[in-house]
Amino acid sequence: MADTLLDVRDLKIAATVYPPGEKPRDIEIVHGVSFTLQKGKVLGLIGESGAGKSTIGLSSMAYGRGGVRISGGQVMLNGRDILAGNEAGLRALRGKEVTYVAQSAAAAFNPAKRLMEQVIEATLKHGRASRAEAEARAVKLFRKLGLPEPEKFGERYPHQVSGGQLQRAMTAMALCPEPDLVVFDEPTTALDVTTQIDVLAAIKEAIHDTGVAALYITHDLAVVAQVADHIMVLRNGAMVEYGDTRQIIEAPHEDYTRALVSVRSIDHEEKRPTPAPLLKVENLNARYRGTAFDVLKNVSVELHPGQTLAVVGESGSGKSTLARAITGLLSPSAGRISFAGRTLSAEMEDRSRDDLRELQMIYQMADVAMNPRHTVGKIIGRPLEFYFGLKGAAKRRRVIELLDEIEMGEKFIDRYPAELSGGQKQRVCIARALAAKPKMIICDEVTSALDPLVADGILKLLLDLQRIEGVAYLFITHDLATVRAIADSIAVMYRGQVVRYGSKAEVLAPPFDDYTDLLLSSVPEMKLGWLEHVIAHRKMESAGA
Amino acid sequence: MTHPIVKLLTQRIALGLLLLLAASALIFAGTQILPGDVAQSILGQSATPEALANLRAELGLNEPALTRYLHWLGAALQGDLGTALTNGQDIATAMGQRLSNTLFLAACAAVIAVPTAILLGLIAVRYEGRWPDKLISGVTLSTVSVPEFLLGYIAMFLLAVKVTAFPSVATIYAGMSLLEKLQAVALPVLVLVLVVLGHMMRMTRAAILNVMQSAYIETAELKGLRPFVIIAKHALPNAIAPVVNVVMLNLAYLVVGVVVVEVVFIYPGMGQYLVDHVAKRDVPVVQACGLVFAAVYIGLNMLADVIAILANPRLRHPK
CATH class of the missing domain: 3.40.50.300 (P-loop containing nucleotide triphosphate hydrolases)
Known part of the structure; x- marks a missing residue:
């Protein structure tokens, strides 16, 4: 297909383990995963910890954390196999064609440097724009992502802004070089539920407006259902199920996917208070x-x-x-x-x-x-x-x-x-x-x-x-x-x-007080269009108020 | 409203001054508990009791120790460090030239050693565990391990005797041009650089390696930055505090700890001056040297703390 951006074929990833008292040995942690991503589409990678989601996501930049390395398969980006390239070739690709949004933006920003310097760094490094152009682009992204005082936001240091704002700033940093693909690695997991919904909406809008393709990694199916076009369910380094988002949420084929969809459905009858509290x-x-x-x-x-x-x-x-x-x-x-x-x-x-x-x-x-x-x-x-x-x-x-x-x-x-x-x-x-x-x-x-x-x-x-x-x-x-x-x-x-x-x-x-209402309506629901619905509802209310 | 950093810096500087005061008390007390007193050491063992009593009264030695301490401290604060017993010279004047010689030697060594140590530290991190790292660590560790007097004699043997590139005796005097002075101190500077390089390089390497574990280093890697750029631009600014601390410790050593090197090269600095007067039991000079050394040591460490505070963006730019 002409508009295929990323084509991963039979990807195998190994890690070196050091069992105490034994020789270090390699274990395979991803066992031959294949998928394709079209230009401008969003693929959700979902699974529990240890499923290999982040590892697979980072393989699109041919990057392995710690002792992790790609041991087999092909990663075709824009039609060429990036695993065949050398380090210099990979450096030319990272931060230009593919960018990354980490789970904890608080840790992923350098505490000693101003936000603007970090947001435009990759853009300048790869010669995608002059400094003035890059800064203008960053301010535009800050505004689009709903950051306060977009013209001045970049002058601040990471510790001077909130966790939700940092996560948006990291998204701006990823979008600034105008990449073909952004890897979002659990970008809202560390946030409070009331902050998560705003960041999620901002990310979704930014993806939509820039037309960038994305790999969206999360363990929360209800979250990924709001942003992804397709979903791949992973378990223990292998694919369990792949399908479009509606099919995965509404008609999952595999038992494991069904379990993920129906998670948190414990029935619990509340008990009456007793005369003497403990x-x-x-x-x-x-x-x-x-x-x-x-x-x-x-x-x-x-x-x-x-x-x-x-x-x-x-x-x-x-x-x-x-x-x-x-x-x-x-x-x-x-x-x-x-x-x-x-x-x-x-x-x-x-x-x-x-x-x-x-x-x-x-x-x-x-x-x-x-x-x-x-x-x-x-x-x-x-x-x-x-x-x-x-x-x-x-x-x-x-x-x-x-x-x-x-x-x-x-x-x-x-x-x-x-x-x-x-x-x-x-x-x-x-x-x-x-x-x-x-x-x-x-x-x-x-x-x-x-x-x-x-x-x-x-x-x-x-x-x-x-x-x-x-x-x-x-x-x-x-x-x-x-x-x-x-x-x-x-x-x-x-x-x-x-x-x-x-x-x-x-x-x-109901009736709820304002805070409880905000809290309850912010919990992601396992259905398509939930995010748009809530955001539209809130906009309507604030317009009415 | 004053910036919180002003308060922090004021506190730190006040603490430094307090520490210096405590050090002066310790120096004074230390010289007091030595057996014999100044009058005895001036007049010698054979002095008559009357002569001793007269001299003591003249020198004010019959006053209580606290009074004498306050006199001494008050005078020192005004730049009067007393007179040497052995030759009756004004200590402040005599020491002025010595101190500037020592500072010149220390500055020459620092200008070479500090940038070299940090650069070598960065290179060692860049090639961590590979041969450049091992080579740098090996060489600097072995120069640190060899005692400085031995290093001094080896340097003399190789560079002053075998190849007569530099003088073996580092004599400098007023009226020498800067170039002549630099040539004269080349060998002691070389020895001092070799002595302090290893420590600073090892600490720089360790501090940066510690920072290299951070998530923001991964962010920088995923931007496609070159490894050395990542180390210098993203890791080093976050390792300033520990690096500055060890640099200052070594600078303090360059001033306070050069005694051996100065003696080896017969360099007219503070170390020589101190050793000479310790041998002659010239207590006022020893006290004065002690006070100056303490001031340098405390001052440099205070400076390290001030730089570390200023380098911390959280303190510089509060919320």
Whole structure:
């Protein structure tokens, strides 16, 4: 075909691994993937972590991260095989024909240089325009992408603008040399949901207006459905399914795709409040030491035995600070926390051993919450020893019971954390919290770092354990789909305050306050045209207001 | 509203001055706890008690230590470092010429060593793990490992005796032209450069390699920039703080630590001056030298911090 831009044939990618005590060896991580991309079209690459999405995306620039390299196949760009070229040839192509938008723009911009200098750098390097022309082009892109004060925006340093703005600036940087292809590598994943929708709309409009082709990499099918013409589903370095976006979303052929489409569809009937709440937080204020600013302002919530209170909000809304105050890691400046009928001391040192035992915590990053040099058995055994004095065979029996409860089983008892997958690590953390026989567990973004399907498994497990053990959860998350799946009551936090609080049915039913409305309408839905619909709706409302 | 960086810099400079004050107290206390006193060392072991008492009263040695310290410090602040016991010369005048000689030697060495070390560091990063890196690291490490007096004699043997390119004794005096001076100090400069080069080069290499792991380096690679451009334009500006720190440490060494090299080449600098007067137990001179060395050391490190603060865009351009 005449208008084929990128033609990838039987692409194989290998990485060198260094197992301890053994010789380094090569393993294949992408096993013969083929696809084509037409000029001006957008192909979505979707899959879980480890599926090879980014690696395949970067292969369009013949670039391998770390020890990764392309070991076979062809990558034809504009009709020539770029793998046949040398380093100088690749340098001439990178930043000119193909450009890249990274997941974390905050890390991908050089902190020591002004934004304008970085945005036009590739354009100048490849002689695509004079400095004055390039700057004019950049300002035009800043304006198109909805950046504030487009004429002056480039004078700022990366730390002077927000994460959402940086992500737009990175898109401007990628579009400035007028490339044929842009690789978007999870460009909105690190953003808050209310920011994501604006950036997504800006990216989509910029792609449309410039007519550039794009590879759009993400793990979120609902997001890619808004921007892609075609979607390729990847798993473990191989293609599972390829089709146009409508077919993948509405009529997927493969079971794996179907699972991705129907992710987050846990049915959960909310429970009625009981007469006596387990946890009662009253008029809580808190600030960090040495600051004069309240991070929590007059927060009051209740959690009933055996139920789940979801605390939802954007980064910086005070969710995690609330958890720190409840656990005693941060002593509040005003207010009262009562737990199981007792008033909890503000300082953790003053709390009784039972207070500590009955209130456990699970974190977002399971791998840093475990000692890498302890086995799973030792990790789960610690609280058994510490709180109940269990030893030897009795302890081992209980560890195995707990391993069975988290659906992993005895065979994991001697493994080290490094030998577990992300989901398994989080399960071990859950078992460790359960070992203390707590009345309540604080779950701080426990599924945020996990792939959707794995996260679903963790949520199901948490619900099962709640049914069996009667444990209550204070579930902190920014993800509204998770909230829908597990909550009995919900507290929406915004800038340190609870702006909406009640049972799940109440909170998720109209009429909404402005912030909750913004939050709910920003969650990507798994249907075509959702983005246009929401943006048009918002424009109409702001015009009417 | 004042820029927050002004506050930060003021704090840093005030801290430096405080540190210098503490150092002066330490120097003074150190020379006080030495056995014997100035009067004893002037008059010698055979002096009569009366003569000692008279001299002590004359020199003010009967005053409490704190009073004497404050007198000494007050005078030093006005540029009066006292008079040498051995020859009665004004220390400030005698030291002025010495200090400018030492600074001249240090400046010559620094002008060569600093850019060379940074450039070699950049080249080592560019060819990390390959032969240029290994060669640079190997050579600079071995020159650092050899004691400087030995380096001095080797340089003398090769470049002053075998090939009579440079004088083996670095004598300079007022009235020499700059070119003559440069020729005279060539060998000590060479030795000093070899001594400080390795340290600065290794730190530059390590600091830049650390930065090379950053995501923005990948961004630069994906723009198609040449490797050396990436290192110099994108990595180096973010490694300024650690590099400046080690550069300043080495500059301070060039002033404070040149004693051995000055003695080897019989160079009329601060080191020679200090060694001479330590041998003669001339306490006021030792104190004065100590104070000047402390001021140079603290001053250069303060300068390093100031540059590191100014090089940080987050501090220079707050939100």
